[in-house]
Each structure stands twice: as C-alpha cells, then as structure tokens.
Amino acid sequence: MKRERIIKLLLVGVILFFVVRFGIIPMLSGSAFKEYLGRITADKYNFSENEYAVIVVGSEPEGIAAAVSSARTGLKTLLITEDSDLGSYIKRSMIAEIKPDEGIIGGKKENLNRGFYKELFGSLRLGFTAEDYLSSVENLTKQIKNLAILYNCRLTDVVLEGSLLRHIRVNVDGQERVLSAAAYVDATQFGDLLDLCQVPYTTGSADLNLPDTYMPLAFNFMVSGVKWDDMRQIQKTSDFIHQFRQVLMAYQPFYKRTKIESPTFIEQSEDKxxxxxxxxxxxxxNDPEDVKQAYADAMDEAILLTAYLKNVLVPFAECTFEAAADELFIPEYRHYAGRYTLTVADILENRDFADKIVLASAPVDAGKFVGNGLSYIITDPNVYAIPLGCIIPVNVDNVLMPGAKASFKSLAATSAGHIPIRITMGESAGLTAAWSFLNNRTPADILSMTGEELDTFKSYLQRGGVFLKDISEKLMDASTGQPLENAWAYPYIRELAEYGLLAGGEGNDFRLDSESSCDVMSVLLKNAIVKIAPDAYNFNVAGMLEAYETSDRLTGEKAASMILDALGVSYTPGEAFNVLSGLELYRKVPEGKLTQNGGVTMDVVYCLAVETARLMK
Known part of the structure; x- marks a missing residue:
C-alpha cells in the first residue's frame, strides 16, 4: 500500500512537471512571464552588497527597459545614472511625441514595439509632457522588485580581464565604490562604459570618409497663450494642422544652419x-563649442519664430515664448564596433537573422548629406531584423550596447536608431543579460549557439514581451513592380545605397526603366568616384564631368564619352561608344540594354557609375 502511494506521488510529480514546463511556462508572456521567473529565481542566488547579476549604465529609455526587464526575472539588478532623475534625453530635449514602428509582415501591418514600450507609453497620450514621462517611468520602476537605482552616480573606471568586464568604479555623492556583475548593459546615449572599455568606434559618417558629418540636431520649445477655442473653431472649416505646417514652412530662418523641417505641434496642458x-x-x-553655438542660434530662432506665429495665425495672436529644451537632441554621434555591423543592404533586403532581438521598419534617411532640408530617403523597408551581434562589442564578451550607438553603418543607423527601436532593443538587452547569468554564459556565447538553441532563445525573448517573427518580405521596386533583389542591376544599387548615392524615396522607386539625362549620370559618376576611388578624383576629372551637367537626353554615345573622359582614354568624337564597347566594362551591361544612339535607363547608369569607379580604384 505504502509502495503504491509512493508511485502515485511520483506520477503526480512527473505530471505536474510536464504541465508547468510545457503547459504553463509557454503560455506566459511579457510581464507575467518575467514575474514567474522572478518567483523561481528571487531566493536562489546570494549576492554581496556591491555585487549584482546585471548592471545597467544610463537612464535613457533603453536603459529603463533593460533594467526593468532584467529585474523582473528575479535577478538582482542595478541601474546607475549621472542624473538626479530618470528623465534622460526625453526630458532634457523636450521630446513630447513618439510613435511605434509599424512593419509589413505577410502583407499585414504590425506594431513592432510592444512589450515594455507599450507599458511605458501606453498610458500616455500621443503628445505628452516631460512630467508625464517622468511620472510614468518612476511609477513603473518603483513597482519592480530586485531593482536598485543609484542617482548622481558617475562612472570613473573599469577592470577588465581579457575579454570580460569584471568590475566598474563609480563615484556616488563624492564616495568611490567598486561594483561587479556577470553582465553589463551600456544604455548611455553616447557609450560612456564602452569608451572606458576601449571599444573601437567611428564618429558621424566616418565610414563614408565624412567623420564630422552628422544627422541634424533637433530643438524643441514651448509657447503659451495659445487660444485652443479659436484653433478648434478653425478646425471645423479647414485643416488647421496642415495650415500650421504650411505657415511654418514659409518662415525664413535667420541663421544659415537652421532649417524648418516636418513641423508639428504637441498639445500640452491648458494653453501651452x-x-x-x-x-x-x-x-x-564632436566639438562642444559648435554644439553650444548651435543651441544658442536655435534659441534665438525659436524666439523669432514665436513672434512670426503671433502675426500670421489667429490662435497664436497672444502667444509667448515659454521655455526651451535644455539641450539639442543629438540622434547620432558614435558608432561602436560590434560582432556584426548592420548595413543598408540588410535593410534593403528586409533581412532576417537567426539571432534577431528586434524588428524595425523606419526609412533610411540620407538627408544629412543634402543640407537643404529636402527629403532624401534611400529606402523605406517593409520590415527587417536587427541581430544580437550588433549590440555585443567586438572586444568585450559580457557587455551589451543597445541604442543608436550600436554596431550600425552610419546610414543604417538613421533607421535602426529610432527611439522606439532603441527601447525594444534595450528590453531585449536586459532579457539577454539575465539569460546569460541564469545559463552561466556570456552574451557573446549566444552567437555560437546552434539553430535549435537560438530558436529557444528567441522564444524566451518573445515570452519576455519582445515582438519577434520570422520574416521573408521582399522589397518591391515601384518602377517595375518586381522584387528589387531580382533586378540585374541590384548589386550596383546595393553598393550605391551603402554610400547614400541614390534614393528610392518612401515609395521605393529606383526608376530602373526610366531614361536618364546627362546631368544625372555626371553627378552620380562623380560621387561614385569620390566614394569608391577617392584617390583618383581630382580637379581635372571634376572639370571634365561638369561639362556634361546638362539636361540633355543621355545616349550611349554621351555616356561612353563621359566614361572615357573620366578614365583618361582618348577617342575620336562620335566614336566613343565604339571604343567603350571594346572594354570589359561594356560587357557588364546585359546585351541590348546599351546602344550608341538609344536612351540610357537608370539601371544601366547605376552599373556604369560603379564599374567606372572600380576601374579607377
């Protein structure tokens, strides 16, 4: 009898194990899953006073996401910040509007930022105040067990052993402390921890030989005395939001570096x-004095703009300049080297990765090279994945680096560095750091796991609240209606896109079958030479190509003349095409696509520009 009872108990135990392991746990997701993990791990590990499972440096939104996600697994987690509150760049730059990324997966529009992003911003209206954001963050973090926060905490030094970060030294209210963790997350805006760990980086567009070229900096300001009743009355008979934008776009800035772009207003409390x-x-x-001057110029411009609004819009007739952001928002500074570097080609191809940690869909914007405020979208992807390798430094195994500073090519960062993507990236970083501790492995070890193990890791992130799906979307070229990757000229499109030398726009129209004019090929050829063969570009080459900058129809003969002049190959006028047809370059174009007197389509122009630059390299 006693033996039968023992057997029954054993069977019940086995059944319960399988129900929990394969029934309950897979059904849990998001905060419920993390709270479940918290209950089973909270009392399992003993930590000394200055020891943690995970330390997150930086209170930016991605840092909050990382710290909360880690602590919810039940692991002792520390968040350190130099600031006296958790407002970060959201508060300092007066950012009052953030929209989640939306991607197309299987023909269906999907919200790509769920989980922690929804928790943080779900209770806020579309336009929010700094106080709203700060209150939401503080209320959320206060509820998290196992999470400690050190304010006014300055990172001073690190202790590395080979490729592992063992300790960090900090100064808290004048006192030095040594802190240690199994895994670290650098969620600072510009990579404070990474810099101390001597992780290599480039600045701005240095990967394109333009180290001091950055995305434009945003300046936000507040006005009061706005007559909302008048605004709502106007809205009944006209589109005031459109009118507001048109009025702002008509404003002529006083300072040369100041542009008015994508103007919006975000309603605050009362009349503000x-x-x-x-x-x-x-x-x-990279020049603090230049940033300081840009801020001063923007402040002056905001005051002038307020006066302008008073005179041209009735609801603003009694408005006054109320306050300005404490600092400019800097979307781009350093790009740190990781185990994988995201490229524009990855985005063009809507690429999936086995070790993906976030999905994204923001356009790739090369507007920083234009300088006149015009839109210059290289491509607008359906959806693409960012792999874990992008947030693991090339030389440190147990540090993660979510945010715009991650291992992205500078142009790819204009898409992958959007704030909603940063937040979800931070959430995945926190979960990854916790997983590493629980499995006694470093984040870098995950990169060498088998496909089956990576699937298990992906399921863990999904249950933690991160929206991840396998994707197989094809970017369609609007001009042909066919997948861009299938175009014969795609390798050239991909190369030119990496340099920011062509733009499909928001409609992804690369005009493959459209005929080109002479000036289009001349300008593209010059820029291709500068990027691909910079040593071959000189005043002589520039002068010869400038002679072709006319709106004349581009024929095979004119294209050949342009190429031969750039290469320094002599020819008899009218015989350039015959000379070109004897070169290997000519055979790169499909038969029949390039004739002496026929027009030259853009796909051929892309090919000729790249192949000519390669010959000059």
Whole structure:
C-alpha cells in the first residue's frame, strides 16, 4: 500500500512537471512571464552588497527597459545614472511625441514595439509632457522588485580581464565604490562604459570618409497663450494642422544652419504646446563649442519664430515664448564596433537573422548629406531584423550596447536608431543579460549557439514581451513592380545605397526603366568616384564631368564619352561608344540594354557609375 502511494506521488510529480514546463511556462508572456521567473529565481542566488547579476549604465529609455526587464526575472539588478532623475534625453530635449514602428509582415501591418514600450507609453497620450514621462517611468520602476537605482552616480573606471568586464568604479555623492556583475548593459546615449572599455568606434559618417558629418540636431520649445477655442473653431472649416505646417514652412530662418523641417505641434496642458520644427544642420557633434553655438542660434530662432506665429495665425495672436529644451537632441554621434555591423543592404533586403532581438521598419534617411532640408530617403523597408551581434562589442564578451550607438553603418543607423527601436532593443538587452547569468554564459556565447538553441532563445525573448517573427518580405521596386533583389542591376544599387548615392524615396522607386539625362549620370559618376576611388578624383576629372551637367537626353554615345573622359582614354568624337564597347566594362551591361544612339535607363547608369569607379580604384 505504502509502495503504491509512493508511485502515485511520483506520477503526480512527473505530471505536474510536464504541465508547468510545457503547459504553463509557454503560455506566459511579457510581464507575467518575467514575474514567474522572478518567483523561481528571487531566493536562489546570494549576492554581496556591491555585487549584482546585471548592471545597467544610463537612464535613457533603453536603459529603463533593460533594467526593468532584467529585474523582473528575479535577478538582482542595478541601474546607475549621472542624473538626479530618470528623465534622460526625453526630458532634457523636450521630446513630447513618439510613435511605434509599424512593419509589413505577410502583407499585414504590425506594431513592432510592444512589450515594455507599450507599458511605458501606453498610458500616455500621443503628445505628452516631460512630467508625464517622468511620472510614468518612476511609477513603473518603483513597482519592480530586485531593482536598485543609484542617482548622481558617475562612472570613473573599469577592470577588465581579457575579454570580460569584471568590475566598474563609480563615484556616488563624492564616495568611490567598486561594483561587479556577470553582465553589463551600456544604455548611455553616447557609450560612456564602452569608451572606458576601449571599444573601437567611428564618429558621424566616418565610414563614408565624412567623420564630422552628422544627422541634424533637433530643438524643441514651448509657447503659451495659445487660444485652443479659436484653433478648434478653425478646425471645423479647414485643416488647421496642415495650415500650421504650411505657415511654418514659409518662415525664413535667420541663421544659415537652421532649417524648418516636418513641423508639428504637441498639445500640452491648458494653453501651452510644444513646437518641434527647428533643426540645426552641419553641427560638428564632436566639438562642444559648435554644439553650444548651435543651441544658442536655435534659441534665438525659436524666439523669432514665436513672434512670426503671433502675426500670421489667429490662435497664436497672444502667444509667448515659454521655455526651451535644455539641450539639442543629438540622434547620432558614435558608432561602436560590434560582432556584426548592420548595413543598408540588410535593410534593403528586409533581412532576417537567426539571432534577431528586434524588428524595425523606419526609412533610411540620407538627408544629412543634402543640407537643404529636402527629403532624401534611400529606402523605406517593409520590415527587417536587427541581430544580437550588433549590440555585443567586438572586444568585450559580457557587455551589451543597445541604442543608436550600436554596431550600425552610419546610414543604417538613421533607421535602426529610432527611439522606439532603441527601447525594444534595450528590453531585449536586459532579457539577454539575465539569460546569460541564469545559463552561466556570456552574451557573446549566444552567437555560437546552434539553430535549435537560438530558436529557444528567441522564444524566451518573445515570452519576455519582445515582438519577434520570422520574416521573408521582399522589397518591391515601384518602377517595375518586381522584387528589387531580382533586378540585374541590384548589386550596383546595393553598393550605391551603402554610400547614400541614390534614393528610392518612401515609395521605393529606383526608376530602373526610366531614361536618364546627362546631368544625372555626371553627378552620380562623380560621387561614385569620390566614394569608391577617392584617390583618383581630382580637379581635372571634376572639370571634365561638369561639362556634361546638362539636361540633355543621355545616349550611349554621351555616356561612353563621359566614361572615357573620366578614365583618361582618348577617342575620336562620335566614336566613343565604339571604343567603350571594346572594354570589359561594356560587357557588364546585359546585351541590348546599351546602344550608341538609344536612351540610357537608370539601371544601366547605376552599373556604369560603379564599374567606372572600380576601374579607377
């Protein structure tokens, strides 16, 4: 009898194990899953006073996401910040509007930022105040067990053993402390921890030989005295939002570096609103004095713009300049080297990765090279994945680096560095750091796991609240209606896109079958030479190509003349095409696509520009 009872108990135990392991746990997701993990791990590990499972440096939104996600697994987690609160760049730059990324997966529009992003911003209206954001963050973090926060905490030094970060030294209210963890997350905006770990980086567009070229800096400001009743009355008979934008776009800035771009207003309390329109171009982010001057110029411009609004819009007739952001928002500074570097080609191809940690869909914007405020979208992807390798430094195994500073090519960062993507990236970083501790492995070890193990890891992130799906979307070229990757000229499109030398726009129209004019090929050829064969570009080459900058129809003969002049190959006028047809370059174009007197389509222009530059390299 006793033996039968023992057997029954054993069977019940086995059944319960399988129900929990394969029934309950897979059904849990998001905060419920993390709270479940918390209950089973909270009392399992003993830590000394200055020891943690995970330490997150930086209170930016991605840092909050990482710290909360880690702590919810039940692991002792520390968040350190130099600030006295958790407002970060959201508060300092007066950012009052953030929209989640939306991607197309299987023909269906999907919200790509769920989980922690929804928790943080779900209770806030579309336009929010700094106080709203700060209150939401503080209320959320106060509820998290196992999470400690050190304010006014300055990172001073690190202790490395080979490729592992063992300890960090900090100064808290004048006292030095040594802290240690199994895994670290650098969630600072510019990579404070990474810099101390001597992780290599480039600045701005240095990967394109333009180290001091950065995305424009945003300046937001608040006005008061706005008559909402008048605004709502106007809205009944006209589109006031459109009118507001048109009025702002008509404003002529006083300072040369100041542009008015994508103007919006975000309603605040009572009679106040935040205006987001001023962008400072050509600022060298690596030069503090230049950033300081750009801020002063933007402040003056905001006051002038307020006076302008008083005179042209009835609801603003009694408005006054109320306040300005404490600092310019800097979307781009350093790009740290990781185990994988995301490229524009990855985005063009809507690429999936087995070790993906976040999905994204923002356009790739090369507007920083234009300098006149015009839109210059290289491509607008359906959806693409960012792999874990992008947030693991090339030389440190147990540090993660979510945010715009991650291992992205500078142009790819204009898409992958959007704030909603940063937040979800931070959430995945926190979960990854916790997983590493629980499995006694470093984040870098995950990169060498088998496909089956990576699937298990992906399921863990999904249950933690991160929206991840396998994707197989094809970017369609609007001009042909066919997948861009299938075009014979795609390798050239991909190379030119990496340099920011062509733009499909928001409609992904690369005009493959459209005929080109002479000036289009001349300008593209010059820029291709500068990027691909910079040593071959000189005043002589520039002068010869400038002679072709006319709106004349581009024929095979004119294209050949342009190429031969750039290469320094002599020819008899009218015989350039015959000379070109004897070169290997000519055979790169499909038969029949390039004739002496026929027009030259853009796909052929892309090919000729790249192949000519390669010959000059």
């Amino acid at each position: 609103l935040i205006i987001s329109a001023i962008r400072q171009w050509g600022v060298n982010v």
